[in-house]
Amino acid sequence: YREEQAQRGKLYVSYLLVVKWFFALLIGICTGLAAVFINIAVENFAGWKFSVTFDIIQKSYVAGFVVYVLINLVLVYSSVYIITQFAPAAAGSGIPEIKGYLNGVDIHGILLFRTLIGKIFGSIGSVGGGLALGKEGPLVHTGACIASLLGQVTCGCAAGVAAAFRAPVGGVLFALEEVTSWWRSQLMWRVFFTSAVVAVVVRAAMGWCKSGKCGHFGSGGFIIWDISDGQEDYSFAELLPMAIIGVIGGLLGALFNQLTLYITTWRRNYLHKKGNRVKIIEACLLSFLTSAISFGLPLLRKCTPCPDSDLASGIECPRPPGMYGNYVNIDAIVILSIFQFFCSKDKEYNDLATIFFNTQDDAIRNLFSAKTINEYSSQSLLTFLVMFYALAVITFGTAVPAGQFVPGIMIGSTYGRLVGMFVVKYYRKLNIEEGTYALLGAASFLGGSMRMTVSLCVIMVEISNNLKFLPLIMLVLLISKAVGDAFNEGIYEEQAQLRGIPLLESKPKYEMRNMTAKEACGSGRVISFPRVVKVSDVVSILRSNKHNGFPVIDHTRSGEPLVIGLVLRSHLLVILQSKVDFQHTPLPSDPRGAGRSIRHDSGEFAKPVSSKGICIDDIHLSSDDLEMYIDLAPFLNPSPYIVPEDMSLTKVYNLFRQLGLRHLFVVPRPSRVLGLITRKDLLIEDKENVNTLELQSTSVRIR
Amino acid sequence: YREEQAQRGKLYVSYLLVVKWFFALLIGICTGLAAVFINIAVENFAGWKFSVTFDIIQKSYVAGFVVYVLINLVLVYSSVYIITQFAPAAAGSGIPEIKGYLNGVDIHGILLFRTLIGKIFGSIGSVGGGLALGKEGPLVHTGACIASLLGQVTCGCAAGVAAAFRAPVGGVLFALEEVTSWWRSQLMWRVFFTSAVVAVVVRAAMGWCKSGKCGHFGSGGFIIWDISDGQEDYSFAELLPMAIIGVIGGLLGALFNQLTLYITTWRRNYLHKKGNRVKIIEACLLSFLTSAISFGLPLLRKCTPCPDSDLASGIECPRPPGMYGNYVNIDAIVILSIFQFFCSKDKEYNDLATIFFNTQDDAIRNLFSAKTINEYSSQSLLTFLVMFYALAVITFGTAVPAGQFVPGIMIGSTYGRLVGMFVVKYYRKLNIEEGTYALLGAASFLGGSMRMTVSLCVIMVEISNNLKFLPLIMLVLLISKAVGDAFNEGIYEEQAQLRGIPLLESKPKYEMRNMTAKEACGSGRVISFPRVVKVSDVVSILRSNKHNGFPVIDHTRSGEPLVIGLVLRSHLLVILQSKVDFQHTPLPSDPRGAGRSIRHDSGEFAKPVSSKGICIDDIHLSSDDLEMYIDLAPFLNPSPYIVPEDMSLTKVYNLFRQLGLRHLFVVPRPSRVLGLITRKDLLIEDKENVNTLELQSTSVRIR
Structure with missing residues (x-):
C-alpha cells in the first residue's frame, strides 16, 4: 500500500514539476511582454513630448516651456493618481518588499494583481513624466507580481531584472544574491530558464519593432549602452583614479542612502499622514520642479561649437535629444530644430541640454560615449551632478513607482566622466576614454548605494556589452562597497528597516554569540x-x-x-x-x-x-x-525545527537564514540521544533505495 | 566583566577579519602566479616540441615522428613519476575531491602542500606531453591547495577557475554553484575579491610577457578564444539546429560520463591495484598512442589549397600550429616549414593537422575561428571527433593531473562546427558563422557532461569574449543538461560516488519523504x-x-x-x-x-x-x-543541532546541506516548548543591542 502511495506520489511530483517549468516559461513570456509594453509606452510618450516641445520652441521659448511642464504634469499626475487611488502598494521600487517576502516576511498587498496593474501603468507615467527615477525597480516588482500569481516569486525577480537590463545572467544573480536568503541549485536552474526566455522574448519584440510596427516611435529604450567600441586597454597608472572613483562612489552612495532615509522618515511621519491629496500635490510639485530645472538650466549655459566633423576620426556632434533610438521616424525638420535648440547657430550644441533635457536612456548613452573627448565641460557636469543628485534624493519616496538604478547610473557616470576628464588632462594619453570612466563611476555609485557585488558586476558588464572592463568594475565595486559599508547599510536594507520588514542580514551580529536561544x-x-x-x-x-x-x-x-x-x-x-x-x-x-x-x-x-x-x-x-x-x-x-534552549543565538540565526524559517521551537535540553545522523547515513540509505526501486528510477531521475 | 570580554572579542574579530582579507589577497596572488607559471612552462615545452619536430621533418618524417613521440613520452613520464612516487592525491582533476571537502567530507591528503607541488609540476608534464586532457581542473585544485594552507578553500576554487579561464565572475559562480553546498553573501564577497586579484595578477603577467621576458616563447596559452568578431546576429530559424546541438551535447556528455565511469571502475578494480609500475606503463602507452594518432592521422588526409588570400574579405589560410600565441619568436624558416608540413606545395594546408597536430589551445582557436567557411572538411572533423572522444575517454583516470574542460571544449566545438557546416549548406545564408556553432557545441558538451548552468554559461561567455550569444548559450545549456540528466548524473558526482565521497545532492530523494530521522x-x-x-x-x-x-x-x-x-x-x-x-x-x-x-x-x-x-x-x-x-x-x-526522532528525512537532509553539517543528534520528541523564536525576535533583540552598544558600533560595522 505504501509502495502504491509512493508511486502515486511520484506521478504527482512529476506532474508538479512539469507545471512548475511551464509556469516558469509563462512567467518569462509575460514579464518580457510587460517590459516591452512599458518600454514602448514610455518611449512613445517621451518622444512625443520632446518633439512637440521642440516644435513649439521654434516659435516661443515660453510656450515651449509651458507645454513641456504641462505634459510632464499630466503624466506624473496620472501615475500618482493610479497609485494613491488604486494600488497604494505599487509605490516605490518594491524591491525591499520583495526582499522581505523572499526573506520570509509577508507584506500585505505587495503581490496582488491590482498592484501589478498599478505598477505597470504607474511607472509609465512617472518615467515618461521625466522625474528623476527609473523603470527598472518597478519592472522587478512587476516580474515578481506576475510570478506570484503562479507561485514562483524568485523566478519573477530574475525575469524582471533580465527584462529591465536585458541582462539574463545578471537577473539570475540578482535574484540569488540580493533577494533570496536561501538557495538551491534546483531553483537556480529554473530561474536561469526564465531569464533565458525573457531574453528571447525581448529580442523577438525588438526585432518586430525594427520593422516599424511599434507605433510612431522605435524601441531604443531597452537599456544597452554599448561601449564595446571604447577603450582597448588600460595602464596600471589608471588604477589610482579608478580607486578614487570607487571611494567617491562609496561616499556619495552612503550619503544618498542616509539622505533618502531622512527624507522618507520625514515623509512617513509628517507628510503622508495627511492623506492622498498631499501625496498628489507633492508629486505634481516635484514634476514642476524637475521640468523647470531640466528646461531652465541649459539656458544658462553657453553653446559649444561642434568639433570639425571629421568622419575618419569618428568625432561628431553629440547626439541631440531624440536623435538616437527613442523616436526614429522623426521629420527632418524636427532634427534641424533640435540642433538649434538653445543655440543660435548650426553646428553648435548645448552640452548641458544633451544630458538634462533628454530621456535618461539617451543621456546615459551620451555620457558613456567613447571617442568624444571634451564633449562636456566640467562646469556642466558638476551642475548636472549637484542638481540631479538633489532631485533624485527628494524624488525618492514619492508615491509613484520609482527605481533607483537609472538615476544611480546617471549620477555615477557624471562624476565618473568628471574624473575621466581630469585623468585625460593629467596623463595626456590619447587611449583613455572618458566613457570608460563614466561606466566605472556608474558601477561605483550603484555599489556604494545598493551594496551588491557579483550581480551588479554582471549587470554592468551586460548593459555595457564589454567584457574587457570586468576586473576594473570588480575592483571599483569592492572599494565603493567597502567605503559605503563603513557608514551605513544598503539602501534596500535601510528602506526595509524603515518599513518594519524584518530582514535578516547575512551575518549574525557579534552580540548573538553570548546569547542563547532561550x-x-x-x-x-x-x-x-x-x-x-x-x-x-x-x-x-x-x-x-x-x-x-x-x-x-x-x-x-x-x-x-x-x-x-x-x-x-x-x-x-x-x-x-x-x-x-x-x-x-x-x-x-x-x-x-x-x-x-x-x-x-x-x-x-x-x-x-x-x-x-x-x-x-x-x-x-x-x-x-x-x-x-x-x-x-x-x-x-x-x-x-527545534533547538535546545542553550544553543547560541548565532547558530539559531544561521538556521533561520539558511532554511528560510519562520518559526522555531525552543525546547529543553534532551535527556538522551537516540541516534546520530552523519552524511554517510543519508547516502547509504540512498543506495538501498536505488537498488530496491530500480524500476521507478527513471521517474525519479527526471526531477 | 562580560562587557569587557565582548570588547576583547570584537577586537579579535576585527583582527581575524583583516587576516582573512589579507589571506584572500595572498591566495589571489599565489594562484595567479601558479597559473602563469604552469602556462608559461606548458607553452614553452609544447612550443619547443613542435619547433624541434618541424625542423626534423624537413629531413625525414620517420625521425620527426620518433623525436615527437620521445619528447611526449619524457614529459608524460615525468608527470606520472611525480604523481605515483611523490603525490598520489594529485592525480585526476581534483574537483570531485574538493567538492567533497566543501560539502563536508575530508579526504586524506587532498589539500597538502605536497599535493600542490605534485599538481603543478605533474600538470605541466601531462598537458605539455600532448595527452587528451586539460590544465584547468588541476588549476582549480592548485588554487584550493594554496587556499587550504591559509584556510579558505572556497576562495581558492574560485581563484583557480578565474586563473584557468581568465573568467573572474565565472570563478565566483563556479565556486558557489558547483563546489559549495552552502553559501553566504559575506563569503561571496571575499571570493569575488580573490577572483578580481587573480585577474589583475594574470593580466600583469601577460603584460610583462608581451615584452618577451617569459623565455623563448609567449603567453598565448591563457585561454581566451576571442570570437567577438563573429556572427553579428541570428535568425529564429537557427534555433532549431542550435537545439539539435544541445541534444547532441546532452547525449554525448551523458555517454562520456558513463564510459568514463566504467573505465575508472575497471582501472580501480584491476589495473591500479597492481601498483605504481602499472600506472607508469599505462600512462606511457597512452602517450605513445596519442602521439601516433595525432601524428599519423593527418598524413592520411589530402591537402587543401588555401583560399585566395583576399585580405579585404579576411579569409586566409588557417593558422598552422605554432603560428598564434604559443611561440612568438619563432624563426622565419620554421614558419615556412610549418606551411609545408604534410603538404607538398606552398599555399596548401592540412585541415586535420591544424586541429590534431597542434596544442589544444590553438586547435580550439582554429575551430572557433569566424569568417572561415569551408576551412574544414566534414570527414576531417568527424575523424577528429571520433578519435579524440575515444582518446579523452581512455585517458580519463590515468594517474596524471587531468582536467576535462579543454577536451570537452575540443569535442563539443568539433561537432558544433559540423552542425554549423550543415546549417550553412542548408540555409544558404552568408551571415552564419561556423565558429558560433563551434562555441555552442562546446557549451553543450560541457553542459551535458558537467551539468553546470549559470557558472558554465558565464565561463563560456568570458572565454569567448562575446556577450551577444548569451541567450543562445543559456538555451543550449538548458537543453543539454536536461537531456543528460535523463540518463545519469554529472561527471563530478559520478566520480565522487566512485571514490566513496558522500556528496549530498542538491535535492533529497523522494523516498526520504516517507522516512523519519530515527x-x-x-x-x-x-x-x-x-x-x-x-x-x-x-x-x-x-x-x-x-x-x-x-x-x-x-x-x-x-x-x-x-x-x-x-x-x-x-x-x-x-x-x-x-x-x-x-x-x-x-x-x-x-x-x-x-x-x-x-x-x-x-x-x-x-x-x-x-x-x-x-x-x-x-x-x-x-x-x-x-x-x-x-x-x-x-x-x-x-x-x-538536534532534530526530533520523527522529523521527515527530507527536512534533515536540507539541514545537512544548507548548514554543511557533519553530525546531527536525533533526540526524542520534546515534552514541552520553552519558547518560540520568530524573525522579529532576532531583529528586535538586534535593535536593543544597537542602542546599548552604540559606542562599539563602528567596530561591528566594519565586519
Whole structure:
C-alpha cells in the first residue's frame, strides 16, 4: 500500500514539476511582454513630448516651456493618481518588499494583481513624466507580481531584472544574491530558464519593432549602452583614479542612502499622514520642479561649437535629444530644430541640454560615449551632478513607482566622466576614454548605494556589452562597497528597516554569540493548543495575540505531555472559515478516516492567508459553532525545527537564514540521544533505495 | 566583566577579519602566479616540441615522428613519476575531491602542500606531453591547495577557475554553484575579491610577457578564444539546429560520463591495484598512442589549397600550429616549414593537422575561428571527433593531473562546427558563422557532461569574449543538461560516488519523504561519553569504532541524564596526544579555573586532525596515563543541532546541506516548548543591542 502511495506520489511530483517549468516559461513570456509594453509606452510618450516641445520652441521659448511642464504634469499626475487611488502598494521600487517576502516576511498587498496593474501603468507615467527615477525597480516588482500569481516569486525577480537590463545572467544573480536568503541549485536552474526566455522574448519584440510596427516611435529604450567600441586597454597608472572613483562612489552612495532615509522618515511621519491629496500635490510639485530645472538650466549655459566633423576620426556632434533610438521616424525638420535648440547657430550644441533635457536612456548613452573627448565641460557636469543628485534624493519616496538604478547610473557616470576628464588632462594619453570612466563611476555609485557585488558586476558588464572592463568594475565595486559599508547599510536594507520588514542580514551580529536561544525568545508565556481544541478557545486565542504559529501539545498514554507539532494561524483561519472540519466530540478523530484532509483543497493552504486578507474579525461563527471542537492533527506541521534552549543565538540565526524559517521551537535540553545522523547515513540509505526501486528510477531521475 | 570580554572579542574579530582579507589577497596572488607559471612552462615545452619536430621533418618524417613521440613520452613520464612516487592525491582533476571537502567530507591528503607541488609540476608534464586532457581542473585544485594552507578553500576554487579561464565572475559562480553546498553573501564577497586579484595578477603577467621576458616563447596559452568578431546576429530559424546541438551535447556528455565511469571502475578494480609500475606503463602507452594518432592521422588526409588570400574579405589560410600565441619568436624558416608540413606545395594546408597536430589551445582557436567557411572538411572533423572522444575517454583516470574542460571544449566545438557546416549548406545564408556553432557545441558538451548552468554559461561567455550569444548559450545549456540528466548524473558526482565521497545532492530523494530521522540513523547503539571520562575508556572506544563524533551526557543534580554536547574524535585525539589535560580525579574540574582551555592553542583544533594524519594507533600512552581522567567540558560543542526522532528525512537532509553539517543528534520528541523564536525576535533583540552598544558600533560595522 505504501509502495502504491509512493508511486502515486511520484506521478504527482512529476506532474508538479512539469507545471512548475511551464509556469516558469509563462512567467518569462509575460514579464518580457510587460517590459516591452512599458518600454514602448514610455518611449512613445517621451518622444512625443520632446518633439512637440521642440516644435513649439521654434516659435516661443515660453510656450515651449509651458507645454513641456504641462505634459510632464499630466503624466506624473496620472501615475500618482493610479497609485494613491488604486494600488497604494505599487509605490516605490518594491524591491525591499520583495526582499522581505523572499526573506520570509509577508507584506500585505505587495503581490496582488491590482498592484501589478498599478505598477505597470504607474511607472509609465512617472518615467515618461521625466522625474528623476527609473523603470527598472518597478519592472522587478512587476516580474515578481506576475510570478506570484503562479507561485514562483524568485523566478519573477530574475525575469524582471533580465527584462529591465536585458541582462539574463545578471537577473539570475540578482535574484540569488540580493533577494533570496536561501538557495538551491534546483531553483537556480529554473530561474536561469526564465531569464533565458525573457531574453528571447525581448529580442523577438525588438526585432518586430525594427520593422516599424511599434507605433510612431522605435524601441531604443531597452537599456544597452554599448561601449564595446571604447577603450582597448588600460595602464596600471589608471588604477589610482579608478580607486578614487570607487571611494567617491562609496561616499556619495552612503550619503544618498542616509539622505533618502531622512527624507522618507520625514515623509512617513509628517507628510503622508495627511492623506492622498498631499501625496498628489507633492508629486505634481516635484514634476514642476524637475521640468523647470531640466528646461531652465541649459539656458544658462553657453553653446559649444561642434568639433570639425571629421568622419575618419569618428568625432561628431553629440547626439541631440531624440536623435538616437527613442523616436526614429522623426521629420527632418524636427532634427534641424533640435540642433538649434538653445543655440543660435548650426553646428553648435548645448552640452548641458544633451544630458538634462533628454530621456535618461539617451543621456546615459551620451555620457558613456567613447571617442568624444571634451564633449562636456566640467562646469556642466558638476551642475548636472549637484542638481540631479538633489532631485533624485527628494524624488525618492514619492508615491509613484520609482527605481533607483537609472538615476544611480546617471549620477555615477557624471562624476565618473568628471574624473575621466581630469585623468585625460593629467596623463595626456590619447587611449583613455572618458566613457570608460563614466561606466566605472556608474558601477561605483550603484555599489556604494545598493551594496551588491557579483550581480551588479554582471549587470554592468551586460548593459555595457564589454567584457574587457570586468576586473576594473570588480575592483571599483569592492572599494565603493567597502567605503559605503563603513557608514551605513544598503539602501534596500535601510528602506526595509524603515518599513518594519524584518530582514535578516547575512551575518549574525557579534552580540548573538553570548546569547542563547532561550534569552532571545523573550519572557512571554508560550500559548499552545491541545490536540483537540474547542472552537471558542481558538477564536479567543487568535483574538488575544498576533502570533503566527502555535505549538500543539498532546499527552501520551502515560499522561506525559508531548509536543506533536506546529499549527499556523493562517491554517486555523481557513479551518474556522470553512467550518467543515468542526466536530462535536472532544475526542481525536480517527486518523485513518478516509479523506480526512481531502475536504480542503491543498490550494487553500498553499498561500498565506494574510495576503488574501482574511482576518479573525472577518470570520463570523454562530454560538453553535463556538461549542464545537477541532482536531488539529491533520493540519499540523508534525516536526517543526527545534533547538535546545542553550544553543547560541548565532547558530539559531544561521538556521533561520539558511532554511528560510519562520518559526522555531525552543525546547529543553534532551535527556538522551537516540541516534546520530552523519552524511554517510543519508547516502547509504540512498543506495538501498536505488537498488530496491530500480524500476521507478527513471521517474525519479527526471526531477 | 562580560562587557569587557565582548570588547576583547570584537577586537579579535576585527583582527581575524583583516587576516582573512589579507589571506584572500595572498591566495589571489599565489594562484595567479601558479597559473602563469604552469602556462608559461606548458607553452614553452609544447612550443619547443613542435619547433624541434618541424625542423626534423624537413629531413625525414620517420625521425620527426620518433623525436615527437620521445619528447611526449619524457614529459608524460615525468608527470606520472611525480604523481605515483611523490603525490598520489594529485592525480585526476581534483574537483570531485574538493567538492567533497566543501560539502563536508575530508579526504586524506587532498589539500597538502605536497599535493600542490605534485599538481603543478605533474600538470605541466601531462598537458605539455600532448595527452587528451586539460590544465584547468588541476588549476582549480592548485588554487584550493594554496587556499587550504591559509584556510579558505572556497576562495581558492574560485581563484583557480578565474586563473584557468581568465573568467573572474565565472570563478565566483563556479565556486558557489558547483563546489559549495552552502553559501553566504559575506563569503561571496571575499571570493569575488580573490577572483578580481587573480585577474589583475594574470593580466600583469601577460603584460610583462608581451615584452618577451617569459623565455623563448609567449603567453598565448591563457585561454581566451576571442570570437567577438563573429556572427553579428541570428535568425529564429537557427534555433532549431542550435537545439539539435544541445541534444547532441546532452547525449554525448551523458555517454562520456558513463564510459568514463566504467573505465575508472575497471582501472580501480584491476589495473591500479597492481601498483605504481602499472600506472607508469599505462600512462606511457597512452602517450605513445596519442602521439601516433595525432601524428599519423593527418598524413592520411589530402591537402587543401588555401583560399585566395583576399585580405579585404579576411579569409586566409588557417593558422598552422605554432603560428598564434604559443611561440612568438619563432624563426622565419620554421614558419615556412610549418606551411609545408604534410603538404607538398606552398599555399596548401592540412585541415586535420591544424586541429590534431597542434596544442589544444590553438586547435580550439582554429575551430572557433569566424569568417572561415569551408576551412574544414566534414570527414576531417568527424575523424577528429571520433578519435579524440575515444582518446579523452581512455585517458580519463590515468594517474596524471587531468582536467576535462579543454577536451570537452575540443569535442563539443568539433561537432558544433559540423552542425554549423550543415546549417550553412542548408540555409544558404552568408551571415552564419561556423565558429558560433563551434562555441555552442562546446557549451553543450560541457553542459551535458558537467551539468553546470549559470557558472558554465558565464565561463563560456568570458572565454569567448562575446556577450551577444548569451541567450543562445543559456538555451543550449538548458537543453543539454536536461537531456543528460535523463540518463545519469554529472561527471563530478559520478566520480565522487566512485571514490566513496558522500556528496549530498542538491535535492533529497523522494523516498526520504516517507522516512523519519530515527529510521535513517540506523539501529546501532549510540556510543556516548560521560562528562569526565577515563583515558583508557576513551582509547578503547576510539579503537572500537570509526565514528567521528560522540554525544557527551552528564547528570543533573536530581540524577536525570542530560545531553551536554558533542565531542569530536579529532579533538579527543589531540587531547590524548598532548596529555596536558589529563587529571587524576574523576571530578569535574573547576570551569572557572583560569586558562583551562588556553593550554591548547586554538590552532591545534582548527584543522581536522585526520588530514594531519593522527590516528589512534599512533598515540602511545603509558599505563599511568590510561588510569587518568579527562574532563571533556572545555572541548565540547555545547549545542549541536538536534532534530526530533520523527522529523521527515527530507527536512534533515536540507539541514545537512544548507548548514554543511557533519553530525546531527536525533533526540526524542520534546515534552514541552520553552519558547518560540520568530524573525522579529532576532531583529528586535538586534535593535536593543544597537542602542546599548552604540559606542562599539563602528567596530561591528566594519565586519
